[in-house]
Amino acid sequence: DTEVTQTPKHLVMGMTNKKSLKCEQHMGHRAMYWYKQKAKKPPELMFVYSYEKLSINESVPSRFSPECPNSSLLNLHLHALQPEDSALYLCASSQSLVGRGTGGTQYFGPGTRLTVL
């Protein structure tokens, strides 16, 4: 079972709203990721959590705030977004960061399509 779930599937928000994206995996993976993907472009890494600790922040604006309440859950809190933040937001998980082989394979969720008005 390689399922990563994300809610909501679609989100429309105004620039003054506060909303959250949620991601959940039940594969026992210890690394979780947030990506942003604009149309016709590859995904861009935003944040990485390893063992529930933030290990990478790719210089993401503070209007995006990640949270990892436990090893299965990953949230992305959104506040005061701009229209250019409209994109597909993908969550992924992997068994671990360390080691080779398929243990480092990232499995993605279906994404949340975010529109900022």
Place this chain on the structure above:
Amino acid sequence: AQKITQTQPGMFVQEKEAVTLDCTYDTSDPSYGLFWYKQPSSGEMIFLIYQGSYDQQNATEGRYSLNFQKARKSANLVISASQLGDSAMYFCAMSPDHNTDKLIFGTGTRLQVFP
């Protein structure tokens, strides 16, 4: 610098035919992993196949195989017996061993399968 290059923005293939999607990479790391993902219009990135740099044999997963030519730094994806459901964007990605938390993606190839 690590880089993935996919030179085919779009490819067409007839149903039941085989198709090869090109991917070349650049890295100075001796150890790395190579991945292919499929992204249908629905948006989900679906993991297809993995090849480790030290793997002696080319990876295969069902109709997918990876033609790994280390000296040429290429990792082409071969899809045999194409199906209409194979129409999607395909991304090649690399994870250098010294930085295993990052996937470096290519720009993708859009594959369209026609009847």
